[in-house]
Amino acid sequence: MRKFLRLTSALVLVAATAAVAQTPVKSPAPPTAGSTAGKSTAANPSSVKSWAAPGTKGSPIDGTAFHAQVLLDAAGFSPGVIDGKKGKSLDNAVKGFQTSRGMTATGKLDNSTKVALLQQNRPSTIMVKLTPDQVAGPFVYPFPKKAEDQAKLKFMGYRNMLEKLAEEFHTTPATVVALNGPDALIGAGQTLRLPNVVPASASYDARGKDDAAKWMALLNVSAGDIKGDHIMVSKREGLLKVLDADQQLVAQFPVTTGSSHDPLPLGDWKVPVFSFLPPFNYQPDLFWDVADDKAEQKLAPGPNGPVGLAWLDLTKEHYGIHGTGEPQTIARTESHGCLRLTNWDVLRLSQIMKPGFKAKFVA
Numbered sequence: 001m002r003k004f005l006r007l008t009s010a011l012v013l014v015a016a017t018a019a020v021a022q023t024p025v026k027s028p029a030p031p032t033a034g035s036t037a038g039k040s041t042a043a044n045p046s047s048v049k050s051w052a053a054p055g056t057k058g059s060p061i062d063g064t065a066f067h068a069q070v071l072l073d074a075a076g077f078s079p080g081v082i083d084g085k086k087g088k089s090l091d092n093a094v095k096g097f098q099t100s101r102g103m104t105a106t107g108k109l110d111n112s113t114k115v116a117l118l119q120q121n122r123p124s125t126i127m128v129k130l131t132p133d134q135v136a137g138p139f140v141y142p143f144p145k146k147a148e149d150q151a152k153l154k155f156m157g158y159r160n161m162l163e164k165l166a167e168e169f170h171t172t173p174a175t176v177v178a179l180n181g182p183d184a185l186i187g188a189g190q191t192l193r194l195p196n197v198v199p200a201s202a203s204y205d206a207r208g209k210d211d212a213a214k215w216m217a218l219l220n221v222s223a224g225d226i227k228g229d230h231i232m233v234s235k236r237e238g239l240l241k242v243l244d245a246d247q248q249l250v251a252q253f254p255v256t257t258g259s260s261h262d263p264l265p266l267g268d269w270k271v272p273v274f275s276f277l278p279p280f281n282y283q284p285d286l287f288w289d290v291a292d293d294k295a296e297q298k299l300a301p302g303p304n305g306p307v308g309l310a311w312l313d314l315t316k317e318h319y320g321i322h323g324t325g326e327p328q329t330i331a332r333t334e335s336h337g338c339l340r341l342t343n344w345d346v347l348r349l350s351q352i353m354k355p356g357f358k359a360k361f362v363a
Contacts, residue, residue, distance in 0.1 A: 004187035007177045010162035013141060014173045051181045054084065054125075054193075060178050065090055067124035068109055070195050071117040072097055073170055076226045076242075076251035076352070078345050080330050082171045082195045084178075089254050089331060092239060096252035125179065126196045132188040134168065135161040143304065147297045156302025156325070161186050167303060168219055169194040170344050172328055201225060205351060212276035215309050216351070219344040223351050226251050230358040233257060233339060235264045238331040240321075240339065242352055251352055254331040256324075256340040264339075265316045269359045273313040274350050277301040278322075308343045310350055314359065322346060
């Protein structure tokens with residue numbers, strides 16, 4: 001990898017392999033349960049040939065939507081990827097925030113909602129001078145398509161510097177390009193405009209796992225600001241809602257909940273065990289869309305692995321709440337039964353909840 005890379009070139013490298021479907025998921029090691037699949041919505045590199053400043057005519061970034069996404073993310077009401085686009089994910093995040101503040105839950109960014117969000121006094125972007133650690137590998141390019149080739153990897157890492165930086169700041173590679181222009185450079189010592197998701201606290205409870213704490217810091221995960229008692233997952237809404245002991249909504253995340261072949265297991269469960277950087281046992285006989293005669297594989301951990309950076313194990317055998325290597329697909333594609341969040345959201349959930357929490361899944 002060259003010392004510096006033009007953002008346009010970096011985006012092409014990400015898009016060239018991001019369309020590769022991740023290995024279908026039925027769980028990490030030691031369990032075995034459901035997730036990943038679906039087509040990637042990676043940006044078309046041709047869309048960045050002509051650039052307009054963020055929030056101006058011709059830019060794919062709506063300034064109001066972008067700032068709201070940053071503020072909602074910081075408040076614990078995740079919009080998924082921060083990309084400055086209006087839509088269902090933003091509406092749901094606004095509705096959750098409004099509910100938590102005792103406001104009428106319209107999902108609209110009305111004046112009272114904007115005022116409530118702006119109390120955080122957080123600008124929408126920050127200028128970041130990139131450190132060597134922020135742009136360091138190991139990188140995996142091209143990313144293997146087949147499980148038997150993925151099994152040869154020692155780590156399921158990012159494709160390049162741009163993909164890594166985008167995940168660190170809860171956004172997409174295309175949005176980083178849209179914020180800075182296609183001719184901007186990425187590399188140690190370069191300065192880029194990025195979403196302002198840097199947390200106020202980084203005192204993580206990683207259950208003694210130093211690597212987990214390192215990844216929480218890398219992905220700008222907030223620590224200790226919200227505490228939940230139990231969760232409720234709505235299949236219809238595509239949302240994971242965190243409630244306190246008084247049944248008050250305190251946080252919310254978009255989630256992919258399953259498919260017609262592997263539906264969300266409705267009912268009451270518990271989440272007794274958290275695993276960080278989990279490896280994955282690929283067992284073809286657990287997937288309806290994979291031939292049973294395919295060989296089992298042991299896949300290494302990593303942010304681009306089938307279950308991402310964390311696995312919160314359910315008492316429902318073979319099922320868990322986990323991350324993903326394709327954050328832009330959350331709540332937009334199907335999974336193989338498990339509950340899939342962005343890597344930064346599942347890590348934040350692990351800070352909000354304690355092992356043993358109750359989980360209710362509803363239609």
